[in-house]
Every structure is written in structure tokens, then in C-alpha cells.
Amino acid sequence: MRNCLVIDLDRCSGCDTCVVACKHENNVDLGNYWNQVVAVGPSGTFPDIEQYWIPAQCQQCENPQCVHVCPTGASYRDSKTGVVLIDKSKCIGCQYCMMACPYGVRTYNETSHVVEKCTLCPQLTANDELPACVHNCCTGARFYGDIDDPTSDAAKAIAAASADSIHHLPDPGDSKPVTVYILSPKVAAWKELV
Amino acid sequence: MAIQWPLLVFGLLAGCGGGMLAFIGLSEIFGVAKGSRLIAVIIALVLLVVGGCASVLHLGQPANIMAAAANIFSFSGISVELIFLGINVIVALVYLVMRKRESSEGSIKVVAIIGMVTGICMAFVVGNGYVMESQRNWNTVALPLSYLASGLAMGGTLFVALMVGKKEDVAEVKRMNVWALAALVLQAVMFLAYAVLTGFVLDVLVFWGCAIVIGTAAAIVCTAMVSKNPNLAYGAVACSVVGGIALRAAMWLAGSGFLALFAVAAVRGVL
Numbered sequence: 375m376r377n378c379l380v381i382d383l384d385r386c387s388g389c390d391t392c393v394v395a396c397k398h399e400n401n402v403d404l405g406n407y408w409n410q411v412v413a414v415g416p417s418g419t420f421p422d423i424e425q426y427w428i429p430a431q432c433q434q435c436e437n438p439q440c441v442h443v444c445p446t447g448a449s450y451r452d453s454k455t456g457v458v459l460i461d462k463s464k465c466i467g468c469q470y471c472m473m474a475c476p477y478g479v480r481t482y483n484e485t486s487h488v489v490e491k492c493t494l495c496p497q498l499t500a501n502d503e504l505p506a507c508v509h510n511c512c513t514g515a516r517f518y519g520d521i522d523d524p525t526s527d528a529a530k531a532i533a534a535a536s537a538d539s540i541h542h543l544p545d546p547g548d549s550k551p552v553t554v555y556i557l558s559p560k561v562a563a564w565k566e567l568v
Numbered sequence: 569m570a571i572q573w574p575l576l577v578f579g580l581l582a583g584c585g586g587g588m589l590a591f592i593g594l595s596e597i598f599g600v601a602k603g604s605r606l607i608a609v610i611i612a613l614v615l616l617v618v619g620g621c622a623s624v625l626h627l628g629q630p631a632n633i634m635a636a637a638a639n640i641f642s643f644s645g646i647s648v649e650l651i652f653l654g655i656n657v658i659v660a661l662v663y664l665v666m667r668k669r670e671s672s673e674g675s676i677k678v679v680a681i682i683g684m685v686t687g688i689c690m691a692f693v694v695g696n697g698y699v700m701e702s703q704r705n706w707n708t709v710a711l712p713l714s715y716l717a718s719g720l721a722m723g724g725t726l727f728v729a730l731m732v733g734k735k736e737d738v739a740e741v742k743r744m745n746v747w748a749l750a751a752l753v754l755q756a757v758m759f760l761a762y763a764v765l766t767g768f769v770l771d772v773l774v775f776w777g778c779a780i781v782i783g784t785a786a787a788i789v790c791t792a793m794v795s796k797n798p799n800l801a802y803g804a805v806a807c808s809v810v811g812g813i814a815l816r817a818a819m820w821l822a823g824s825g826f827l828a829l830f831a832v833a834a835v836r837g838v839l
Contacts, residue, residue: 410833428839430829439702445646446639466635467628468646473569476702478828487628546826547701567827567839 375520376456376552377494378434379508380528382535383557385515388413388427392507392516396431399495399506406481408432408492409507414565424562429507429516431492432479433543433551434458440471440480449489456520456552457496462488476546494518521554531556544568569823574626576816579694580722581619582649583715583812586656586690587723587751588612592663593684594747595727596677600740604730606667611726613660616690620653645697652690659683691719698819705769705822710762717755718812721784724748725791725804732794732801742795749791752808756784759815766822775818783811 396409409431416425438458441449448464449471465488472480480491495505508516519526541555541564557564595601624630640647663679695715698706728748731741787807790800
């Protein structure tokens with residue numbers, strides 16, 4: 375099972391509602407984030423200008439580098455759901471996982487002295503609800519589910535998109551990020567960013 | 569990335585302590601520096617212990633080191649550092665006790681040679697934990713090899729300075745000084761290899777000014793002239809320590825991550 379987000383960048387307007395919803399649902403400290411939205415572009419020459427937004431959060435890597443460097447096993451990938459999580463009771467705040475994360479999407483909580491990240495809201499999904507960022511997305515750009523299950527919202531969104539619209543963030547080596555971004559060439563050309 | 573000073577100090581002191589153990593072993597093999605070995609192993613122990621204490625300041629809470637120790641066989645970078653720190657402290661303590669009790673020279677020499685191997689490993693592993701695919705400017709074996717060379721250079725120059733301070737035989741000082749010089753030459757090669765393999769992205773003032781010019785070139789000049797003016801051994805120690813600090817600082821400053829998305833978002837930057 376590979377539970378993750380599928381984000382349709384053709385629809386994303388960069389409004390940051392997902393960021394606010396995440397902070398509200400997960401009580402994320404002031405100044406900290408579990409997800410953020412980064413603008414890509416604008417690029418091109420007028421009038422052929424294009425821009426899109428990357429909502430960034432944990433990519434739920436299949437081979438997570440954060441897990442490999444964790445000295446206490448606090449960072450782990452749940453074998454049942456495929457979600458990368460942090461057991462805060464085991465986290466010693468060494469921040470090696472933050473150095474090892476290829477995407478810089480972990481945050482250090484100065485109050486509780488532990489590292490935090492997107493959890494895909496297990497407190498909600500356990501009750502068949504959607505993660506807060508998915509539920510509150512104004513443009514219906516976010517989908518959640520097991521991409522190996524054809525009946526999930528996430529798998530359906532991928533199936534509905536053309537093959538040249540399916541993207542992942544670049545992989546520095548063998549991290550295998552699972553999160554999928556949909557961006558059609560007619561909206562903007564996908565940029566590798568590195 | 570900001571310099572993480574507790575980790576820098578840990579890498580510096582533990583590397584220097586490991587380098588010192590390596591030179592104690594070398595002196596046992598050559599049968600020289602008899603009057604300096606005891607103080608040298610005490611200094612090595614202090615360096616290792618103080619370095620270890622400095623590293624816990626990086627954790628969320630210093631007491632969290634107990635959790636890391638409880639999971640020591642996870643063999644993460646931190647665990648391997650802890651394992652070698654413990655091994656080196658034990659070996660150094662055994663050597664100290666055997667020297668104090670005036671055990672047989674043969675058995676002391678065996679322990680010293682073990683200490684030489686573990687000391688070299690210590691200086692290497694304090695840099696090896698940073699080799700990770702998400703940090704393109706750290707992801708090269710030249711980084712831990714630079715840490716190793718720096719540890720040996722600091723340990724070697726410090727050992728020679730101790731010999732000078734203890735007024736050891738000039739010929740013996742000369743013999744150990746050749747090896748300190750070799751460590752510095754190794755440092756020059758490894759530092760330059762690290763700079764080349766990272767595409768010359770390292771901070772100009774910190775790396776080229778402090779690590780190369782002061783920490784390596786000036787240290788080599790001082791070490792090469794110890795036979796003419798023994799007091800230059802102290803200058804060599806100072807220079808090599810500056811080089812050790814600068815290498816580690818340059819590494820932290822070059823740590824940019826693969827795609828630092830939150831950092832970009834924090835300044836409302838665009839990709």
C-alpha cells in the first residue's frame with residue numbers, strides 16, 4: 375500500500391488554503407509548517423508566460439533517507455500504509471532527518487524539541503475522512519489515497535491524467551518519492567527544479 | 569545551512585583525539601617519545617570526552633543521548649560515532665592504566681596499535697555521518713577523508729608540540745615530525761579533492777583562506793621548520809586547529825539540501 379497525495383497543478387491556484395488547514399487541524403506551532411506552497415516561475419516571454427505552484431510536503435518516499443539516518447527509529451515508514459511518520463516519543467531532536475530529507479519539508483519544533491512533518495492526518499483518515507489539506511482545497515486540486523488501489527481517489531486522478539502530465543519531484547538518488555503531481559503540458563512545462 | 573557549533577566542536581575534538589591516539593601508537597612502534605605518551609593519552613581522553621559532551625548540546629535535550637545510546641546498534645551515523653567514541657575512550661583508558669602500572673612493553677604496544685586503528689576510524693566516522701544523497705556538497709567520500717586527514721594533522725602536530733614541550737630528544741622529535749608533516753600533506757590533498765569534487769562551491773574566506781592558507785600551507789611551513797626552531801611546533805598546532813575548524817565550518821555553510829522547498833517558501837522565493 376502506498377498512501378499519498380496526488381496534486382493536480384492544473385487546478386492549484388497557490389492560495390495557501392492547504393497550509394492554513396494543515397496548521398489548524400494539526401495545531402502546528404506559530405512559524406512552523408508541515409506543508410508550504412512554492413511558486414515555480416513565471417517563465418517565458420510575454421505573451422507566452424507560464425507559472426505553476428508546487429504544494430510541498432513530505433513526499434512519502436518508498437526509500438526514505440530520513441528513516442535511514444534516524445538513530446533511534448523515531449522516523450519510520452509504516453509498512454501497512456506506506457506513510458512516513460515520526461514517533462515523537464522516540465525523537466531526540468538531533469535533526470539529522472532534516473539534513474537527510476531531499477526536499478527540506480521537515481520542521482523542528484522549538485517548544486517540544488522534536489522534528490515534525492506531514493502525517494497525512496491519520497486522526498482523520500482512520501475515520502474515513504480526508505486529510506485537512508485535501509478536504510479544504512478550494513480548487514479540488516488535491517486527492518488522497520492508495521495509488522496501488524484503482525478505486526482510490528488518488529489512483530483515479532492519476533488514471534484520468536495523460537501520461538505526459540504525471541510527475542514526481544526529482545529524486546537525488548534512490549529515495550523514490552511517491553507523491554504525484556499532475557501538470558499538463560498545455561498549462562505549463564514541468565521543470566525539474568535542480 | 570547555519571554552522572551547527574556543537575557538532576563542529578564534537579567533530580573537531582573527537583577527530584583530534586583520534587589523531588592523537590594514532591600518533592601515540594606510532595610512537596610506540598618507533599619506540600620514541602617515552603616522556604610524552606602519558607600526557608598525550610590523557611589529552612586524547614579529555615578531547616574525546618569533551619567532544620562527546622559538546623555533541624549532546626545539539627540534541628533537543630542533552631539527556632536524549634541516553635535514547636541514542638539505547639539504540640546504538642541502529643548503525644546510523646550518530647550510532648557509529650557513539651560506538652567509536654566509546655571504543656576509543658576504553659582503549660585510551662586501558663592504555664593509560666597499563667602505562668601507569670608499568671605493564672609489559674609488549675602488551676602496551678599491542679594496545680597502542682589497537683588505539684592507532686580505532687583513532688583513525690574515529691577521525692573518519694565523525695565526517696562519514698554527513699555523507700548523504702540529499703546533500704550534494706557533502707555526498708562524497710572526500711568529506712570524511714578530509715575529516716580523517718584533519719584529525720591526523722591536529723593530533724600529529726599536537727603530539728609533536730608535546731614532545732617539544734617535554735624536551736624530548738631532538739632526533740625523536742624529528743622522526744615524529746616527519747609523520748605530522750605527512751598528515752598535513754594528506755590534509756592538503758584531501759581538502760583540495762573535496763573542493764574539486766564539490767565544484768568549488770566552498771566559502772572562499774573560510775575554506776581557501778582559513779582551511780587551505782592558514783590551516784594547511786602555514787601549518788606545513790611551521791612543521792617543516794620545527795627542526796630549526798622547535799617553538800614553531802606550537803604554531804603548527806594552532807594553524808592545524810584553525811584548518812580543522814574551517815573545514816567543518818565550510819562544510820556546514822555549503823550544506824544546501826537537494827530541494828530546500830520550505831526554505832524557499834519561507835522567503836517567498838520562486839523556483
